[in-house]
Amino acid sequence: MTMQKDSNKSLSILVNQTAEHNWLRLEEVWSEGLAQLTPAQQQELKTVLGLSDYVAAQLCRHPEWINRLFAGELSLIERKNFDLELHEVLSSATTEEMAKASLRRFRNYQMVRLAWRDFLDYASLEASLLDLSALAEALVICARDWLYKDMCAQYGTPMDKEGNAQPLLILGMGKLGGRELNFSSDIDLIFTFPEHGETVGGRRSLDNQQFFIRMGQRLVNLLDQVTVDGFVFRVDMRLRPYGESGPLVVSFSGLEDYYQEQGRDWERYAMVKARALGPWSHFSDELHSLLRPFVYRRYIDFSAIESLRKMKQLIAQEVRRRHLTDNIKLGAGGIREVEFVVQSFQLIRGGREPALRQQSLFGAIDTLYSLGQFEYLAVDELKHSYLLLRRVENLLQAIDDKQTQTLPNNPLDWARLCHVLDMANEVDLRTHIEAAMSKIHRHFKATVGGEEGEEKAEHWTTQLWHVQDIDDAVALLAEQQIDDDKLCPMLSSWRETVTKRSIGPRGRETLDKLMPRLLEELINQQSPSAAFEPVSKVLEQILTRTTYLELLCENPGARQQLVSLCCASPWIAAQLAKFPMLLDELIDPSQLYDTTSIDDYPSELRQYMLRVPEDDMEQQMEALRQFKLSQQLKIAAADVTGVLPVMQVSDHLTFLAEAIIEQVVMQAWQQVSVRHGVPAHLEGSDTGFAVVGYGKLGGIELGYGSDLDLVFLCENKADNSQTNGERPIEVGHFYLKLAQRILHLFSTRTTSGELYEVDMRLRPSGASGLMVSEIERFGEYQANEAWTWEHQALVRSRFVFGDNSLAVKFSRIRAAILEKPRDKTELQKAVREMRQKMRDHLLKASDGMFDLKQSPGGIADIEFIAQYLVLANAHEYPELTIWSDNVRIFGVLAELELLPMMSAQHLTQTYCLLRDENHRLTLQQKAGLLPVLEVEEHAERVLNIYRAVLE
Known part of the structure; x- marks a missing residue:
């Protein structure tokens, strides 16, 4: 059956041109099929091809769908x-890649159906939104069920203490929750x-939380991942407890504790729409019962109004900051304001009126009318205005499957909207939209209420900042029931210090505005005085830089981040005090915790370096340092808030260093080759040069403040060969320069300090050796002259930058050296002696x-256990030479049964634990020392393995 309700409407010239263009594309892949369609079907298809680029692209890829x-x-x-x-489709998927493809194809086909239906007005908006929500829910739940089965086969089934299987429950928030x-x-x-x-039932048991975090x-x-078939849905997990800094999955009890103790007003607002997805079960009931007391208070709760007003102010600020115009969601009278109006009533009265505890906005409006909270006219105006904006939003997004709430900036998309909505032209449609938004804003x-603008009431912390007498300040704190006897003397002393500083009238005025707001933030900390100390040190560095004071004054998020990060880590506080430009990173907390992807x-x-003139070497060096500092701050912020586990912290710090090494080498190459040209034998973009990382860089285990152990290699040079520039020099001399x-680029101190400390002592012949080794000479040295400890170091070496040909040669040399047969007794003795020498020289713990x-x-x-086992066994098991990091080396040793599985697991766990503690202590600016009692049990087991392996 073909529905032809709207496909006969004539298309505007622009839409018709697009339709013809997309028809020709389709003809190229499906001409026979098109010929078999009836004229009415052809007309309908042509209409849809003109109205939606997304549908056109999908049908050109899958014409069989037509x-x-x-x-x-x-x-x-x-x-x-x-x-x-969908469950049926996924039942045949045996790998994650197959599951991804099945989900995406199913999603795309169904979205084409829904878009086609929307553009030709075959269904009401409510039906479309319901269908989209049901499709999303099915995709999420079927993906969950497929993964759960796959992971249970791998790790066993997660159980509670009584032996009952535990599921992953998914709360759909926002519009998904509201269907x-x-x-x-x-x-x-x-x-x-x-x-x-x-x-239970896997090769080794996993803690339930670990299981579900991996599954999540x-x-x-x-x-979320974009493949050749696109994505299923962009997934946002930031509404979970503690946001991006919180664990990806928490238990019911963890959720309950968080919302009882720390839940914020905006989280209550978000939870109004929360709904457990998938088939309902007693777990779903339990979850909703657990959340209800947090969302709906037993009394009539007018405090919700003030919270919503503040949230609306923040959104208005954001709209202004991002210069959002024509935004039908966030602008005045937009979709968000309808949600605020309805949800304010739900939050205020939902505790007393169970009928209001529903996720659907349409349902809640009807209930408010039946309860006498809304007049008929208000309901009618809000509903019709909301429906128009949602219809426009839905069509805007269906044009090209893009998430947008901004009205078009081109005539074609306006023509498409006008065609579907039966409007004469853009002006006509704009008039309708503006009228709808005006009605919504009036009801909002x-x-x-609450027009944008700051609250005028003076907070008591203003008095605290200005009060001169310490006794009065103490009394003020006592009045507010704040028990911290150090804060007032500290504040008084700091204010005196600041008074003596010359900061100018504008700076003084800004500081007087900032301090009450900052104190408001500080008094919410566990120990306000302990928080004040590191924060005041940062402030001292920026007193004369009024723009930074204004940044903190005007930006609540930045103030909050400054306080929380300074409390979490003295190292971060010191970085912020030393390099105030890092305060810019605090402006947008979502960006701060959005650490750069490892590959990016x-x-x-x-991209960052493109801002700096190529010929300004000083600015280039400063830019490198600023990039490193800002990225390290992001990593540290993610680290102290638990977003990144230790292995990933090291990964990020290592790949950041690698990116900087690449940039430094390319800059150095540019600077030297401008004067002298390049070695004449090179072709294309080859440099004939490589950087090998040793130690923590080689093992992908860099920490904050780690130096870089580097070795430089070059291709073998022809005798007396020279560079090809205006001032030619001998090739060996070129590589030395x-x-x-x-x-020089690494070690020069600029305003932002040194880039990295570089240690070159692991090169052939150490400090007395050549700065750059020819690759063959490097191989000969390793084969004939290197000590055992140098071969140990080679285990943790890795090619980090350079030409592919050198990478291949280095890998061969490394493998050949590590795979040499060795006398195990002699090797044990050499490794033991080296370890003892190191301990005698470096161990200083009391x-x-x-x-x-x-x-x-x-x-x-x-590390010595791993290195010994590689050197002792690689001649029989070459796979031991693949990795340079200890964790994967232990994994391979366990697989090869060269190390008992339990021993490998213990070494890996202890290694990660000790490195985690080391990171933590660095961020606390403390030495890498712990009381023996805290690690005794772990260390003893490591020692037992060490003795079994090496003695």
Whole structure:
């Protein structure tokens, strides 16, 4: 059956041109099929091709869908079948890649159906939103179920203490929770599970939380990753407890504790729409019962109004800051204001009126009318205005499957909207939209009120900042029931110091505005005085830089981040005090915790360096340092808030360093070759030069403040060959100059300090050796002259930058050296003696303290175990030479049964634990020492393994 309700309307010239263009594209891949369609079907298809680029692109890829759509699948969309069909489709997927492809193809086909139906006005908006929500829910739940089965096969089934299987529950937030999802919306999710316990039936048991965090990470990837088939949905997990800094999945009890103790007003607002997705179960009931007391208060709660007003002010500021014009969601009278109006009533009265506790906005409006909270006219105006804006939003997004709420900036898209909405032209449609937004804003002001502008009431912290007498300040704190006897003397002393500083009238005025707001933030900390100390040190550095004081004054998020990060880490506080330009990173907390993806550091750095003139070497060096500092701050912020586990912290710090090494080498190359040309034998973009990383860089284990152990290699030089520039020099001399220039770029101190400290002592012949070794000479040295400890170092070496030909040669040399047969007794003796020499020389811990690196059973012992086992066994098992990091080396040793699985696991766990502690202590600006009692048990087991392996 073909529906032809609107396809006969004539298309505007612009839409018709687009339709013809897309028809020709389709003809190229499906001419026979097009010829078999009836004239009415051809006209309908042509209309849709003109109205939606997304539908056109999908049908050109999958023209076979067209016959299915005309065979009745446009009119018979049964939302309850999505789940059944998709489970069936996924049942044949045996790998994650197959599951990704199945999910994306199913999603794209159904979205084409829904878009086609929307553009030809075959269904009401409410039906479309319901269908989109049901489709999203089916995709999320089927992906979850497929993953759960796959992970249980791998790790066993997560159980509680009584032996009951534990599921992953997914809360759909926002419009997904309300079953009112847009065409191309993000989906906001929160993952949770009922009870702690561990998996049963796998090769090794996993803690339930670990199991579900891994599952959650895979699920986000399954849905969010862009493949050749596109994505399923962009997934936003930031509404979970503690936001991006919180664990990806928490238990029911963890959720309950968080919302009881720390839940904020905006989280209450968000939770109004929260709904457990998928088939309902007793777990879903339990989850909703647990959340209800947080969202709906037993009394009539007018405090919700003030919270919503503040949220609206923040959104208005954001709209102004981002210069959002024509935004039908966030602008005055936009979609968000309708949600505020309705949800304010739900929050205020939902505790007393169970009928208001529903996720659907349409349902809540009707309930408010039946309860006498809304007049009929208000309901009618709000509903019709909201429906128009949502219809426009949905069509805007269905044009190209883009998440947008901004009205078009081109005539074609206006023509498309006008065609579907039966409007004469852009002016006509704009008039309708503006009228709708005007009505909504009038109701918003009447309900929520609060025109933009700051609250005028003076906070008591203003008095605290200005009061001169310490006793009065103490009394003021006591009045507010704040028990901290150090804060007033500290504040008084600091104010005296500041008074003596010359900061100018504007600076003084800004400081007087900032301090009450900052004190408001500080008094919410566990120990306000302990928080004040590091924060005041940062302020001291920026007193004369009024723009930074204004930044903190005007930006609540930046103030909050400054306080929380300074409290979490003295190292971060010191970085901020030393390099105030890092305060810019605090402006947008979502950006601060959005650490650069591991693979993106090189491209991010290249983009960053484009801002700096190529010929300004000083600015280039400063830009490199600023990039490193700002990226390190992001990593540290993610580290102290628990967003990044230790392995990933090291990964990020290592790949950041690699990106900087690449940039430094390219800059040095540019600077030396401008004067002298390049070695004449080189072709294309080859440099004939390489950088090898040793130690922590080689092992992908860099910490904050780690130096770089580097070795420079070059291709073998022809005798007396020279460079090809105006001032030619001998090739060996060219590479020496290049190495010196690289070291200069790393070590020069600019305003932002040194880039990295570089250690070259692991090169052949150490400090007395050549700065750059020819690759063959390097191989000969390693084969004939190197000591055992140098071969140990080679285990942790890795090619980090240079030509592919050198990478291949280095890998061969490294493998050949590590695979040499060795006398195990002699090797044990040499490794043991080296370890003892190192301990005698470097271990300085006092009694009762444990040096994380050098104490018996510490990091160095674990590293020596790995290095010995590689050198002793690689001649029989070449796969031991693949990795340079200890964790994967232990994994391979366990697989090869050269190390008992339990020993490998213990060494890995202890290694990660000690490195985690080392990171933590660095961020606390403390030495790498812990009381022996805290690590005794771990260290003893490491020592037992060390003795078993090396003695």
